Amino acid sequence: MQRMMNSVGNKMETKGLNLYYKNFQALFNVSLPVREHRVTALIGPSGCGKSTFLRTLNRMNDVIEGTRIEGEVLLDGNNIYAPGVDPVALRKKVGMVFQRPNPFPMSIFDNIAYGPRIHGIKNKETLAEIVEKSLQAAALWDEVKDRLHKSALGLSGGQQQRLVLARVLAVEPEVILMDEPASALDPISTAKLEDLIHQLKNNYTIVIVTHNMQQAARISDYTGFFLNGEMIEYDYTNNIFTAPRDKRTEDYITGRFG
Amino acid sequence: MNWKFFCDRAGRGLTLFCAALVIVLTVSIIYFISSKGLATFFTNGISLREFLLSDQWAPDRAAVDGGPLVGAKAFIAGSVLVSLLAVGVSAPLGIIVAVFIVEIAPGWGQRVLQPAVELLAGIPSVVYGYIGLSLLVPLIRTYLGGGGFSLLAGFLVLSVMILPTIISVSTDSIRALPVEWKHASYALGSTRWQTIRMVLVPAARSGLITAVVLGMARAFGEALAVQMVIGNTREIPTSILSPMMTLTSAITMDMGATVMGTTWNNALWSMGLLLLLMSLCFILIIRVVVRRGAVQ
């Protein structure tokens, strides 16, 4: 029945997820599906655990000392926290764009080629093709094609954010996680990024954290609302914004708190 | 109110005075060394060429016999060789240890390794020399042959001595890197080793070069410990086991035996001047490297 209503399958899914930073519990029993080739938005007030949740999807919390996790995170039906799963291989499939743009202190070219290089591509022409294709896909090619070998740190904030997106695309992940990718961008760069997300949906599954309600409404198909480490409500974005079932969701989206 | 005003003036006066004192000291030391060191060439008529490129050292030979000869090439070569070899050992070792302390075992590294390194830095050079003399020299004599007093003993002792400098400066520069780069690298699916080798070490490059140059400068200027283990013969070493001499040990060996104003004495000052110029070079290199790093 459920399956017929949603013709799309789950690319990822969390089941009963609890996460602790040492003794502090940051996530409480979070269960949330991530539909394939759709954009899922995560909204909620600051400190409610959106970034934490996002990092569980590619095991970036492993990098933070003292984190402990309970429950399951499935990617294509397999638990990514099962013993024997290699987080390095997982992160190749589940890429991430961080809240603050973080290009490496290298040339634009080397930034994009970094991923393919570490995954074993050495051929110069292949790398050049990947770099161009990724920059095209991130709508940055025209702006940087004449300065590919200049430092990426010389780009503007908006360009840097598209650069790190291109860097993720170059690895050809299946899922892209974005943590408030537009928070440091001006309205024009933000609009460009949103256009981009629309196009990327065809080839990728996207999860995006945002503080901007209009943005969530514009770009996402599904929305999850988080509060104090709990997932309060998950539904079609349309339903969340027009007919939320939970009082707290309604309060949040109408700006009564948060 | 008045008191505050007075304090302010007095404080400013004191800092100005101290700053001026340091400048006066530096300038007068440089002036003194230069005037003595240059006298070799301008007063005693030795050519710069002879000083730098001849290895004939007979500063007490009488003028009728063609003396005095003050070719310092053997000492210059000795200093350069022993320092380069020491850095050759310590630079890779120190950088690897720094990576280990910051990235691989931050807990254990910071609790145990870092204090150990600081301790190493605090041991006086005479103690290093003494250890080299009583442990290293006999070992080399027994297992590798020769007298034991050698280039090998010299650079091994030196490399241990400059290791703390290289480690602590490298550690600081790696630790100062923004954590975002590391996270970005992991998120793209790199292993820890790839992240270290391809992101962190290149990003810390200017700090690491500074560390190595500082180590080099320290090695070049070290006198006592090296002197105790290198045998002090006035010849260019032909093998790693031959005894040798450095600029610093040449100065300490001879300075008691000379009279102010003689060619011999002035030649020693010329070597001092050379050491001063070398350290100036090292400082300039570091400046350039740091500025380049900052521009990046």
Ligand SMILES: Nc1ncnc2c1ncn2[C@@H]1O[C@H](COP(=O)(O)OP(=O)(O)OP(=O)(O)O)[C@@H](O)[C@H]1O
């Ligand atoms: N490394 C950490 N160690 C300990 N506690 C942490 C850590 N990271 C986050 N937290 C805590 O976990 C909770 C959730 O943080 P998280 O960063 O996931 O929130 P967020 O919803 O992304 O907030 P924001 O919208 O401000 O980015 C917060 O209370 C935060 O203080």
Ligand SMILES: [Mg+2]
């Ligand atoms: Mg966050």
